Amino acid sequence: MRYLVGRYHEINLKGNNRWRFVQQLKRNLRLIFAGYRLGPIRGEGARLLVELPDDLPEAAAVERAARVFGLQNFSIARRVASDLDHFKQAALELAGARPGVTFRVAARRSDKRFALTSPEIEREVGAFIVSRLGLKVDLANPELALTIEVLAAHSYVSAGKLSGAGGLPVGASGRGLALLSGGIDSPVAAWRMMGRGLALDFVHFHSHPLVSTASRDKAVELAARLARYQGSATLLLAPFAEVQRAVVARVPRALRVLLYRRFMMRIASELARLRRAQVLVTGESLGQVASQTLDNLAATERAAALPVLRPLLAMDKNEIVAQARKLGTFEISILPDEDCCTLFVPAHPALAAAETELAGAEAGLEVAALVARSVERCEKVRQGPALGERPLPCALPALSQPAGKTL
Numbered sequence: 341m342r343y344l345v346g347r348y349h350e351i352n353l354k355g356n357n358r359w360r361f362v363q364q365l366k367r368n369l370r371l372i373f374a375g376y377r378l379g380p381i382r383g384e385g386a387r388l389l390v391e392l393p394d395d396l397p398e399a400a401a402v403e404r405a406a407r408v409f410g411l412q413n414f415s416i417a418r419r420v421a422s423d424l425d426h427f428k429q430a431a432l433e434l435a436g437a438r439p440g441v442t443f444r445v446a447a448r449r450s451d452k453r454f455a456l457t458s459p460e461i462e463r464e465v466g467a468f469i470v471s472r473l474g475l476k477v478d479l480a481n482p483e484l485a486l487t488i489e490v491l492a493a494h495s496y497v498s499a500g501k502l503s504g505a506g507g508l509p510v511g512a513s514g515r516g517l518a519l520l521s522g523g524i525d526s527p528v529a530a531w532r533m534m535g536r537g538l539a540l541d542f543v544h545f546h547s548h549p550l551v552s553t554a555s556r557d558k559a560v561e562l563a564a565r566l567a568r569y570q571g572s573a574t575l576l577l578a579p580f581a582e583v584q585r586a587v588v589a590r591v592p593r594a595l596r597v598l599l600y601r602r603f604m605m606r607i608a609s610e611l612a613r614l615r616r617a618q619v620l621v622t623g624e625s626l627g628q629v630a631s632q633t634l635d636n637l638a639a640t641e642r643a644a645a646l647p648v649l650r651p652l653l654a655m656d657k658n659e660i661v662a663q664a665r666k667l668g669t670f671e672i673s674i675l676p677d678e679d680c681c682t683l684f685v686p687a688h689p690a691l692a693a694a695e696t697e698l699a700g701a702e703a704g705l706e707v708a709a710l711v712a713r714s715v716e717r718c719e720k721v722r723q724g725p726a727l728g729e730r731p732l733p734c735a736l737p738a739l740s741q742p743a744g745k746t747l
């Protein structure tokens with residue numbers, strides 16, 4: 341019988357409400373393994389033990405488990421009776437599949453009723469593997485780390501621990517709305533906030549028909565990738581062409597990007613309210629571009645009705661790119677598109693604009709009506725329950741949403 345042994349760490353530091361985090365973690369496990377029939381999920385110490393179905397390939401189990409925020413590390417293990425001969429047999433099978441490797445045995449006796457201590461189990465099983473397979477022991481840097489955990493009812497033997505996603509279970513910290521451009525930064529920002537327990541919806545502003553659907557298509561794909569970390573997700577596609585036309589007609593070039601940003605904040609705040617999200621998330625990083633100077637971040641934020649979380653604020657571009665590559669969003673982000681914010685803007689936008697100047701520029705616009713129309717004409721793309729494993733259709737009909745209703 342194969343089991344997923346998932347170990348959590350940060351959750352363990354929680355006090356009385358630890359059970360709430362563990363419940364969320366269990367729910368998320370089921371969501372992320374959707375499509376496969378997991379057995380009951382049991383908890384023991386800072387571990388979750390889940391029976392895996394036979395039709396779940398090991399590589400898929402590893403890949404999915406690695407996406408579950410809240411698990412510090414995990415193993416795909418065999419469950420055996422707590423008895424030395426069973427440990428030896430299971431270890432022999434695992435090591436037999438890896439001819440010629442160096443190895444060590446790491447035992448952990450959580451159930452102190454078991455007669456042998458952890459070092460004794462390690463020595464016994466190690467010596468057995470050497471005698472049967474002639475493998476070399478390497479305690480410091482083995483190619484195979486056979487792991488034996490002796491728990492109350494059964495024991496679990498695996499070919500080692502794999503790194504989990506860490507952090508907190510998605511949903512345990514609340515709900516957010518992430519502003520997802522087609523760029524490199526915003527998917528990384530969203531992913532990092534999911535890792536702190538935020539369940540996210542996404543919004544992408546697009547200027548179709550002023551530009552092609554390329555950025556929209558990218559946002560759909562990016563949201564699908566990110567949905568894998570929380571089981572499902574909702575992407576809102578907010579039309580932005582009308583805002584841009586209005587801004588271009590009335591606002592001096594140097595202020596346009598900032599005004600676009602402020603409109604995004606207003607529309608996103610309203611969408612967040614409809615979706616019951618408590619915060620906005622952006623991929624802004626201090627000083628990265630003109631619209632992300634301290635003054636401009638502050639000017640952008642003043643237009644938001646909710647706190648704006650910027651998890652990349654202190655990250656360098658190369659760190660962000662490295663993370664995007666690991667996440668698999670980089671390849672999608674670098675596909676060519678026509679970003680709505682590059683439309684009709686000068687080479688040198690304002691680095692700092694006074695609030696009076698911005699408010700003056702906005703006074704000539706029908707701000708509330710423009711915001712309301714974008715919200716009303718928002719399209720909704722739902723990712724899941726297939727976890728965004730499949731590409732999703734893009735051209736969905738617009739959903740008309742009178743304000744006051746939930747989206």
Ligand code: ATP
Nearest residue numbers: 519520521523524525526543544545622623624631
């Ligand atoms: P990114 O790689 O995320 O596009 P960037 O460095 O290009 O970041 P900007 O274009 O200045 O940065 O955008 C800053 C942030 O504003 C983005 O990270 C994103 O959160 C939000 N944003 C920008 N354009 C859009 C858009 N079209 N739709 C949704 N959010 C957007």
Ligand code: MG
Nearest residue numbers: 521522523679
């Ligand atoms: Mg961008």
